[in-house]
Amino acid sequence: MELKLTKPIVFFDLETTGINIATDRIVEIALLKVYPNGNKESKTWLVNPEMDIPKESSDIHGITNEKVANEPTFKELAPEISKIIDGCDLSGFNSNRFDIPLLAEEMIRANVNFDMKNRVAIDVQVIFHKKEERTLSAGYKFYCGEDLENAHSAMADTIATYEILKAQIKKYDDLENDVAFLGEYSKYNKRADFAGFVLFNEDNEEIFTFGKYKGQKVVDVLLKDKGYFSWIENADFPLYTKKILKEIKERVLHNKKENTLEDLQNKFNKKL
Secondary structure (H helix, E strand, C coil): CCCCCCCCEEEEEEEECCCCCCCCCEEEEEEEEECCCCCEEEEEEECECCCCCCHHHHHHHCCCHHHHCCCCEHHHHHHHHHHHHCCCEEEECCHHHHHHHHHHHHHHHCCCCCCCCCCCEEEHHHHHHHHCCCCHHHHHHHHHCCCCCCCCCHHHHHHHHHHHHHHHHHHCCCCCCCHHHHHHHCCCCCECCCCCCEEECCCCCEEECCHHHCCCEHHHHHHHCHHHHHHHHHCCCCHHHHHHHHHHHHHHHHHHHHHHHHHHHHHHHHHC
């Protein structure tokens, strides 16, 4: 079974220096681009993270400092990666909580624009956990009937993710072969940012999920405590979270300016 696509989708996987979205770096990235006609193209890069790779991370993915010493940095690769994923939906295994947020951080750090406004994100792990609750290797065995060789190799994990998603659609009658449906199904909640610090409530309004303003609307907090935003800007939050909050702030200021102009116009009209 092939995916029903209206535009390309890129399956991808990252190997990294660690699991902190804000501070860790990519050491390997693999992309598998699937087109609506079924054609595929793939690309893998080792990446110099410009920081030491901890031994505990190297023990997992096998990528050492020596192995990436002469490889390009992410900043050097970012324009090419951006070009490949431009206009594409994205999918991965635990990608909503890790791979996409970390990719966004690296892109912003490299001064390359990145957002998810016109993309669908399908997290195959979420579908898996909702259905079976297993790891990637167990999922590949369960859905595809094969052992996953070279686990924690970015390309092996990327291809396995693609194959698992196709097998999931085939196995479960309630999973529609539709990217938009799968994107919604593979979310636990609707996030405004990637890291989950800002969610949308039932009225599609941004709310904080942490700290003293947990559960409160971002707009309300902005109006009553401007210092809170300054604290976030200077604290160790993901760059994409800061970007989203900046966009909300600009939207509020724009709306406030428009309302002021409208009030002035109404007063002027009354005088006439």
